[in-house]
Amino acid sequence: MGRKRILITGAAGFLGSHLCDRFIKEDFHVMGMDNLITGDIRNIEHLFPLENFNFYNHDVSTFVHVPGELDYILHFASPASPIDYLKIPIQTLKVGSLGTHNLLGLARSKKARILVASTSEVYGDPTVSPQSEDYWGNVNPVGPRGVYDEAKRFQEAITMAYHTFHKLETRIVRIFNTYGPRMRLNDGRVLPAFIGQALRGEDLTIFGDGKQTRSFCYVDDQVEGIFRLLMSDYPYPVNIGNPDEITINQFAEEIIKLTGTKQKVVHQDLPIDDPKQRRPDITKAKELLGWAPKVSREEGLKITYQYFKSLPQREINHKDFTYYNK
Helix, strand or coil, X not given: CCCCEEEEECCCCHHHHHHHHHHHHCCCEEEEEECCCCCCHHHCHHHCCCCCEEEEECCCCCCCCCCCCCCEEEECCCCCCHHHHHHCHHHHHHHHHHHHHHHHHHHHHHCCEEEEEEEHHHHEXXXXXXXXXXXXXXXXXXXCCHHHHHHHHHHXXXXXXXXXXXXXXXXXXXXXXXXXXXXXXXCCCHHHHHHHHHHCCCCEEEECCCCCEEECEEHHXXXXXXXXXXXXCCCCEEEECCCCEEEHHHHHHHHHHHHCCCCCEEEECCCCCXXXXXXXXXXXXXXXXXXXXXXXXXXXXXXXXXXXXXXXXXXXXXXXXCCCCC
């Protein structure tokens, strides 16, 4: 019996590349696909010599074809940081709509199971906390974040339509803030932004009063949750994230302590529709998948900080302050 074959879109991205590693480790034949608009080929170049890895430089918003049989698809192609989806809003909407449609069609033709990567952003600026899967969200469809939030909400809707109408095997993961090695240092998210500022000896920038909360999940835990969900028989959305909630102010203090720097914190105006609370209810993941995060924030941050410290100085020095406490 040959290896199971899996297509992973967004393969050169932060999370996609870690998923490639996991499925290679599980002895799958992995086909990675990415148009490199936000991904980095360096994240997966260590896989190129392997006979059970192929890479396709392709935009999934156009017709998608891969040769041979296909058992699974992981659809992780999408800009995921505010800097990216504010710079390329049309592409963000297209990959969530046209791209998802193309991959659902591919899954149907190949009789493959497909898992699509949704996000905690479908909850918008929530009016309830923690956020459980039965909460419908508080989203502004025409605000600056709408291009990402609504792309993901549409993605969930069309995935469920394929499940109910075509009886396709589908899975939906709602990903909460995830961090770890291979994040881009200046991708607009609060964790790499804070560490980048600390490494450059700059003050840490907080938008708003810093009382907003976030919950950070280490990448290995996230990948484990995604793997378990793919192999489950549950077709509806499942939150995968760490419920350990922290304010942005507290998080800035943790980064200053971690890096041993003496920076002060400066505040700027809060962006439009910035979520005030972000904490997953992971009851479903615990009950259905037997999953819960294992890596503490202290442990995960140490690993991530060492990764960022090891980057070339030119990457550390490249600055972009337009991040959104994500």
